[in-house]
Amino acid sequence: MEFVMNIIIEKLENIVKDTFDVKHAIVKKQKDRSFGDLSVILFPVSKQLGKNVKELSDTLIPIVEKIEGVDKAQFVKGYVNVFIKDDYLLSSLWNTCQDQTCEKQSKDKRIVIDYSSPNIAKPFSIGHLRSTIIGNIIANIHDFLGYDVVRVNHLGDWGTQFGKVLVAIEKWGDWKVIEQQPVRRLLDLYVKFHDEAEKDPSLEDKAREKFARLEEGDSELIEIWKKLVDISVENIKRVYERLNVHFDKYLGESFYEPMMENAMKRLEKKGLVVESQGAQVVDLGEKIPPCILKKQDGSSLYALRDIAALLYRIEEMKADSIFYVVGSEQSLHFKQLFQVIEKLEKKYKEVPEHLGFGLYRFKDIKMSTRKGHVIFLEDVLNDSVDKAKEIMKDRDMGDNIDDIAEMIGIGAVIFNDISSDRIKDVDFDWERILDFNGETSPYIQYTAVRIKSAIRKANIDISKIDSIPFIKEEYLEALKVCEKFTASLERAAEKRQPYILANYLIEICGAFNNFYNKHKIIQDDEKNTVSNLMFIKLILDIIEKGMSILGIRIPEKM
RNA sequence: GCGCUCGUGGCUCAAUUGGAUAGAGCAACGGACUUCGGAUCCGUAGGUUGAAGGUUCGAGUCCUUCCGGGCGUGCCA
Secondary structure, eight states, rough: OOOHHHHHHHHHHHHHHHTOOOOOOOOEOSSSGGGOSSSEEEEHHHHTTTOOOHHHHHHHHHTTTTSSEEEEEEEETTTEEEEHHHHHHHHHHHHHHHTSOOOOOOOEEEEEEEOOOTTTSSSOTTHHHHHHHHHHHHHHHHHTOEEEEEEOOOOOOHHHHHHHHHHHHHHHOHHHHHHHHHHHHHHHHHHHHOOOOOOOOOHHHHHHHHHHHHHHHHHHHHHHHHHHHHHHHHHHHHHHHHHHHOOEEEEEEGGGGGGHHHHHHHHHHHTTTEEETEEEEEOSSSSOOEEEOOOOOSOOOOHHHHHHHHHHHHHHHSSSEEEOOOOOGGGGHHHHHHHHHHHHOOGGOOOOOOOOOOOOOEEOOOOOOOGTTBHHHHHHHHHHHHHHHHHHSSSOGGHHHHHHHHHHHHHHHHHHSSSSTSSEEEEEEEETTTTOHHHHSHHHHHHHHHHHHHHHHHHHOOOOOOOOSOGGGGHHHHHHHHTHHHHHHHHHHHOOOHHHHHHHHHHHHHHHHHHHSSSSOOOSSHHHHHHHHHHHHHHHHHHHHHHHHHOOOOOOOO
16 A cells, blocks of 8 residues: 555655755655645755755755645745645545555565463463563564464473472462462462572472472373463463453473473584583673573573574474564573574574563562562452443443443553553553553543444444545544554554554544544534544544554443 | 663653654643533643763764663573
């Protein structure tokens, strides 16, 4: 699809290049129309040619004004501001907006995206929300744009911490109790283990020994381990369902266990593995610490498991790109991992990418999983849903109040998480999560609900009408926003930033609400009403598509 | 100590990637439909973009130094 503005921008750029015989031209879109719709920046040309900007604009303006659709061009302070004719802009915008919500053609590029990846021996807390949501949305965006996306949940189902859990279960565990609330009861055990280990450090040794036995394939331990994984995954899947998150594959760390020795051999064959202080490591030079593959006791570390997993994703899953949606606190680990893989196979360097994100920050409580200070994701979701329900009490919602509250409450939590740059830390602030006014998911849902409501009320079937009666000037501002939908998604994909889509949705809702407060949708003249309906339906389609990418549902009423 | 990262109105965030007068939401104050949903809309007030240099026609954005917060820094993940 071609965008109106982009076409004219390209024309302008070519004109500047041809007229002045320069290599680069800078043309900029304007945010408000007082400076026109587009501006040619003359300074760079002026510098290159040694001519003053006024002189340049005098030669440029007559040529620019001949372009189809251009109303006028004015010289202001080193810029040539280009004004597009309203009717030209309106009809062009309307036409390019029509296929905005359609799926794009295949890009023939496979992206494996690793997100959520909870650690089964640790609780599924609010902290895991970020990877889950951000990963899901980045996957959805790429999917929408036509990439071949493979969603992988790299479950933390292996490692020394399982030794701790196994010790704790053996000593204090009761399966009947655990099965009822696996996530919470396992946390209790995890906390108890650390309490006891402070008094009796030998427990740590026992845990290491347990894990070593598990890794050797002790059948009794494997059975317990498997049970543990199964009940935890089942529990976590319930949360995924509420968040509209899904995966193509659940491949935990244990899946790569059989591939580790082969990975180790390949590293050794390249001469990359050295022994250091009893451990097996890959040296990465002075600037960063070595990558430790195996510890003194010979058991594996997550770096080696990640190397095996990375090789599998490239060689077996045929990934062209791999996104790791994992907190920024692990950036050193990924730096090491990617350097090792580059040493092993130079051409693999371009494949993996770490998409880090900031932590949840808590004002009062010092959060420590080991001490049991955990805010469970499910509690946050439930509180938000309760708040939505409370607001709806005063309205006549009928029987669906639970469903609707679920959509609104969950949406608010998701949106709060992704509405700014993912690299920044997020303050955990109940008030803000539960504030449904302003730039929030409920605001977007409310806007969509009002559009739906107006369409219902008008009771005209516009699906059979093939062309719009009038494209009115009052549509202009909103149509300009509509046109940016796909471009926003592309930018969000390019930067791997969900907030770009989130901000866009706020913007389009603002544009609609502004229109809605000034103009009546349903009018006496049916053609007028039909025009308005087609216009607001276009906006609704975009909002719905955008929200479905965020994994947020929109109710009929709220 | 070293490495990575963030710093923009009272608070939470934007800024088309180096372009004109730095924009939104929350909080505050003042307004707006006797017909489509007020979880809305419009307006007012609030800024030396942490500090100082530098690069150039032009810097919130790039480079240097410093200050402040966060995360990491060899056998957890």
